Amino acid sequence: MAFLEVKNVAIRGVSACVPKNIVENASFYNDWWGGYEQFLAATGIAQHRNSTPEVCSSDLCYKAAEELLGALGWEKETVEALVFVTQTPDFYNVPATSTVLQDRIGLSNKCYTLDIALGCSGWVYGMSMLSSLVRSGSIKRALLCAGDTPTKFCAPTDKSTYPLFGDAGTVTALEYDETVSPMQFAMFSDGSGYKAININDGGYRNPINEASFELKEHGEGKVRNGLNLEMDGESVFMFGISKAPKAIKSLCEQYGIDMSEIDQFTFHQANLFMNEKIRAKLKIEPEKVPYSMQEYGNTSCASIPLMMVTRTAEALQTKKVNHIACGFGVGLSWGAVHFETDHVVIPQLIEM
């Protein structure tokens, strides 16, 4: 089992940036496909933010980073690691976007940078990796940038994807601190489910070709091409409602965590119906499970920190909060983390 306990790392701040442009699902859903009310009941997603063509996830994270560094009062040279979690990098991975961001933000060259190609589980995985770097104290300050522009890879003619996703960029600032309680992780993967959420063409497995651009119908209301996201909603739902509760139970069992002492459960924000099933299975009170998908849709790896910035900032800024967060999805990959925050710096949501 991939359990991890990481001592001496604190979350000092979280920031988020979303595009100004709001797309309301009600405005086109019935014109295209009909059944908007059912869609809303199933997903909870009324609107999402769509970036304009020239805006990348790194741009959203850049704004969030500048804002957070300013709010924390951190000198740029003191940041010694930057990890960028994204599935919508600036380039076709050559080079990685984390190095480009290092330069744009103005961090020193004495900086460890890395990209992580994960979506829904990306923030939890990113935290497990970056906190592990900071734990020993030689890298004292680090930024976890998690951002995606999934609206760019959804076909507007596909009802199973386009209305669900939104764009966002977030930054979580970590710092070495011997006084804080450890972060505890339980991490999982199942590649047998890789087809449940994937983009078929464009990599090296199925290189881009003329046929990649041809729009095909994959069932009623699902028209897309090989470069668009494909999602098997039913399989993903089943995966979510069975694996997420089990992951949280394993985490609690392994580390003797009493779930009744957790103040806030932050699940990856993809689908309200699914998340409510997860909450019910774990017998958690509704007040402990805030949601933000209604307003922002599924923002991939950004969804957990975006939820914190937009829904629970006040509690995080003013109190000690005991958290469990769980990200689950594309890969299939999932992870759960237990951590505490104490007076975190959270700037207002940035819109660009």
Add this chain to the structure above:
Amino acid sequence: MEIKEFIQNFADQFEETEQDVFAPDTNYRELDEWSSLIGLSVLAMIDEEYDVQLKGEEMRSTKTIQELFDLVSSKL
């Protein structure tokens, strides 16, 4: 695992459809009330009541309640 109980559990996911509409040979996807949300509720019910996690394409391969019942039974 009894089909009668399964049909009851299946029917419980619907709000407007008459009870007597649900029979083993009912073509469930053709019911007026059927929607993707009800489909997800049925999947969740199968997970909760029978601890069986169906994949999307497995459920989509069934047409009648009997076929769905047989699929779930085969996984017990």
